[in-house]
Amino acid sequence: MSRYFTEEHEWIDVEGDTATVGITDYAQEQLGDIVFVEVPDVGTMVDKGKDAAVVESVKAASDVYAPISGEVKESNAALEEDPALVNTSPEEDGWFFKLTIGDKSQLEGLMDAKAYAAFVDGL
Amino acid sequence: MLSVSVQGEALRYSRQRGRGENVFAGIAVSFGNCDLSEELTDTHPDDLPDKMVLPLDGWHRALGARMVEFAGYQMPIQYDGIVAEHEWTRRSASLFDVSHMGQLVLSGDNVAAELEKLLPSAIAALRPGRMRYSLLLNVEGGILDDLMVTCAGDGHYFLVVNGAMKWDDIAHLREHLPDEVTLQLGDDRALLALQGPQAAAALEAVVPGVSALVFMQHGLFDWGNYRLGISRSGYTGEDGYEISVREEDVAALADALCADERVKPAGLGARDSLRLEAGLPLYGHDLDTSTDPVSAGLQFALSKARRETGGWMGYDAIARILAEGAPTQRIGLALDGRLPAREGALVFAGDTQVGRVTSGGFSPTLGYPIAMAYVAAEYAADGTKLQIEVRGKRLDAAAVPMPFVPHNYYRGDAQ
Numbered sequence: 001m002s003r004y005f006t007e008e009h010e011w012i013d014v015e016g017d018t019a020t021v022g023i024t025d026y027a028q029e030q031l032g033d034i035v036f037v038e039v040p041d042v043g044t045m046v047d048k049g050k051d052a053a054v055v056e057s058v059k060a061a062s063d064v065y066a067p068i069s070g071e072v073k074e075s076n077a078a079l080e081e082d083p084a085l086v087n088t089s090p091e092e093d094g095w096f097f098k099l100t101i102g103d104k105s106q107l108e109g110l111m112d113a114k115a116y117a118a119f120v121d122g123l
Numbered sequence: 124m125l126s127v128s129v130q131g132e133a134l135r136y137s138r139q140r141g142r143g144e145n146v147f148a149g150i151a152v153s154f155g156n157c158d159l160s161e162e163l164t165d166t167h168p169d170d171l172p173d174k175m176v177l178p179l180d181g182w183h184r185a186l187g188a189r190m191v192e193f194a195g196y197q198m199p200i201q202y203d204g205i206v207a208e209h210e211w212t213r214r215s216a217s218l219f220d221v222s223h224m225g226q227l228v229l230s231g232d233n234v235a236a237e238l239e240k241l242l243p244s245a246i247a248a249l250r251p252g253r254m255r256y257s258l259l260l261n262v263e264g265g266i267l268d269d270l271m272v273t274c275a276g277d278g279h280y281f282l283v284v285n286g287a288m289k290w291d292d293i294a295h296l297r298e299h300l301p302d303e304v305t306l307q308l309g310d311d312r313a314l315l316a317l318q319g320p321q322a323a324a325a326l327e328a329v330v331p332g333v334s335a336l337v338f339m340q341h342g343l344f345d346w347g348n349y350r351l352g353i354s355r356s357g358y359t360g361e362d363g364y365e366i367s368v369r370e371e372d373v374a375a376l377a378d379a380l381c382a383d384e385r386v387k388p389a390g391l392g393a394r395d396s397l398r399l400e401a402g403l404p405l406y407g408h409d410l411d412t413s414t415d416p417v418s419a420g421l422q423f424a425l426s427k428a429r430r431e432t433g434g435w436m437g438y439d440a441i442a443r444i445l446a447e448g449a450p451t452q453r454i455g456l457a458l459d460g461r462l463p464a465r466e467g468a469l470v471f472a473g474d475t476q477v478g479r480v481t482s483g484g485f486s487p488t489l490g491y492p493i494a495m496a497y498v499a500a501e502y503a504a505d506g507t508k509l510q511i512e513v514r515g516k517r518l519d520a521a522a523v524p525m526p527f528v529p530h531n532y533y534r535g536d537a538q
Contacts (some may be wrong), residue, residue, distance in 0.1 A: 032392070033206040035492075036461045038514070045464040054514065056463055058205045058485050059392050083461070 004067070004107055005116035011091055012067045014107065022095040023055065023064060023086065026120050031057040034086045039075035039097050044074060046099060048106050053096050055086065068106040070099035160217040177222045178313045178370035182377060186388055194223045194286035198391055205392035209487045212359055212397055213528075216319035217389035218380050221358075225289025226309035226367055227282040227296070234280050237304050241296065242272065243435050245415070245426035251276035254339050254354055258416055258424050259284075259292060264440030265412035266419065268292050269404070273341045273354060281341075281352070283314070283365070285406045300458065301435070313373035318363030318397075320531060321385040326353075326364055329379050333364060337531040346376065355533065358394065360401025360526055361532045399493060400486050402455060402525025408466055409453060409481040409495050415441060418449040418497065420525075451478065452503040456494040458518050461485070463492040464511040470496050471510045471517065477502045480511060488528050494520070 004038040009027035026100045028034065036056035046052040046066035053064040075097040079085060086094040101107075111119060175196050183190065188199030199220065201208060211217055229238065235247040243258040254273040258266050268288040273281040284292045289308070296306055317326055327334040330344050335355055337503060341354040352367035368376050380386050395405070404410050410419055415437075429435060430445065463485045470478035478498030486493045494511065502509060505524050512515040 032201060032204050033487075036463065038462070056485070058209075058396055058487065059200070061465060081348075 005113065006065070006067045006110060007119065008067075010064060010067050012107075012110065017101050018073065018098055019068060019070065020068060020095050020098045021052070021064075023090055024116070024120075025090045026097065027088050028090040028094075031055060031062060033041060033058045034083050037076075037083045037086060037096065037115035039079060040072045040103050042072055042074060044072045046070060056083075064096060066099070067110065068099075070103045071102070072097050072099050074086050074098040096113040116119075131286075159363050163269060166275060177220065178373050179220045179222065182374050183220065183388075188388070188390060191308060191391070193391060196223045196286065197224060199388070201390040201392045202388050205390070205396060206487045208387070208389035208393035209396050211387050212319045212389055212393060213488060214319070215324050216317055216321040216363070216383075216386045217359075217393065218377060218386055218389075219316040219318065219389055219394055220313070220377070221286075221316050221365070221394075222313040222370075222373070223286030224314055225282070225284040225286060226285065226293060226312050226314060227289075227293070228275075228309060228339065229280045229282065229296075229300075229304055229305045230278055230307075231304040232278070234278055234304055235274075237300050238272070238280060239429070241299055241436050243425045243429055243441070244272065244532070246272060246274075246280070246314065247428055249274035249424075252341050254281075254341050254356065256421075256424055258421065259295060260435070260437030260441070261412060262436060262440070263412075264415040264437040264444065266406075266410045266414055266416065267295060267407050267412060269410055269421075269424075271354075271356065275341070275352075281367075287407060306398070307446070309367070311370055312367050313370045313381070315366045315368065315377060316357050316359075316363060317366065317380060318357045318359040318361045319388065320362060322361070322363040323533065325380065325383045325385045326366075328383060329376075330345075336364075337535040338362075351376075358401075358403055359397035360403070360528060360530045361397070362531055396487060398485055399482055399484055399495070400488055400526065400528040401530060402495075402527060404495065405482060414453075415444055415449065417441065417444045418451050418453060420453045448500060450500055451497045452500050453481070453495055453497055454503050455523045455527055456480070456483075456496055456509065456520040457489075457523045457527070458492040458494065458511065458520045460518060461492065462513060462516075462518060463511050464494050464518060464520075468494075469512045469519075470498055470502075471512060472507075473510075477509070486527060493527050495525075498522075 038054040051065040183199040270284045326328040336355040357363040464483040468480040483494030
């Protein structure tokens with residue numbers, strides 16, 4: 001399994017044709033206390049770089065973009081009961097949705113963990 | 124995603140200052156001994172500094188605050204987190220830097236009578252050391268700003284106005300007050316707010332005597348060699364104080380207050396969620412020139428006697444609204460579920476759009492989302508079932524009385 005990162009602070013785990021998407025620890029730290037997560041319905045087609053989910057913190061609503069295009073296969077039901085999972089476990093239990101990868105070439109240009117860490121250091 | 128978040132903050136928290144046509148600059152005067160009217164020259168808004176730095180800027184950054192632009196200043200939005208700071212304020216005491224607000228001093232002959240021409244409140248009836256919430260209104264009865272006015276005695280009145288509006292307010296006041304009234308902007312003063320149930324005990328330990336003040340009372344207190352202007356007031360719904368202090372002393376005072384384990388610093392984020400729970404409107408969001416005091420539910424700021432006598436700017440328009448009833452009303456809404464509705468969300472009764480949200484968020488104290496909205500008067504009664512549209516979804520909500528969380532003001536032992 002490989003993990004990629006975007007400059008918009010999403011992470012994406014790729015396993016075969018399936019990708020799991022969430023937001024990074026840096027992102028949750030910036031957003032603060034998360035009170036609601038709106039994940040896409042199963043069957044939704046999401047487009048790379050377009051809105052796919054919404055995170056509501058105490059202070060504001062923020063869009064989460066799809067790192068790649070694909071069809072949503074599953075969304076994280078645990079976030080409905082406990083949106084703070086995104087704060088406590090952003091890169092594991094607080095994942096947002098899984099999708100079927102439409103075009104693997106879209107993974108090119110995403111960052112690996114090392115490149116993302118350097119990117120965040122530069123912010 | 125981060126860029127969106129920062130944009131959201133900017134939308135929510137930053138307001139352009141100097142929107143009026145006449146903006147005054149060159150106001151580097153001391154707090155009590157200089158006639159500001161001599162110093163003022165008309166200046167284009169572009170001549171004002173791009174980014175004004177508040178006296179505690181470095182203090183906030185050293186404590187790890189996240190800074191955002193607000194009212195033209197870099198200000199702390201949070202330190203440890205908005206919810207933690209919010210809950211600490213309700214439980215203990217928090218220190219807020221509100222130095223962006225405009226601290227004005229008016230003095231001269233007949234100041235009270237002149238102010239009464241611009242404010243709908245009974246200013247002349249204010250006794251020294253007492254303060255009142257009031258409004259600057261335009262001729263149409265629209266709200267130019269909301270403010271606190273304090274009678275300091277000896278013909279001096281203090282006004283504390285919104286940071287984003289202070290330049291416009293100064294222009295408005297200067298335009299309509301006679302030259303005999305001196306108006307000074309205390310821009311060499313910082314303003315701190317210490318808020319929460321432990322605020323009185325914590326401040327008393329640093330500035331003895333302040334616990335004798337009651338809600339909406341003001342006094343001068345010595346702190347070392349310096350004199351502080353302290354009022355028992357605030358914007359959180361909790362007991363607490365607002366403290367005017369020379370900018371060169373403010374860091375030492377903030378350190379002295381935060382040395383008390385009951386006190387922690389809090390940012391604008393918690394200030395906003397606290398005032399929302401307290402049902403207190405925020406200028407530029409819940410109040411503006413398209414709203415009037417009656418629609419806004421601020422009739423208490425219209426002194427009873429002065430509703431009869433008139434003689435204040437906006438009176439004719441407000442008298443008409445009072446007689447006919449306001450077509451819209453500011454109400455509180457409690458939402459089902461956990462998804463907050465933000466400013467701008469439309470309010471529906473069935474298929475009919477009946478209003479708009481002006482402030483909204485998740486209430487940390489209540490554990491569900493709350494909002495303020497202006498709705499058509501027939502939908503304003505407590506208990507009315509309404510819906511709010513958020514990203515194409517209709518959220519169920521009910522009109523509820525404000526404050527959402529009870530106020531905890533100290534009105535004295537005989538309260």
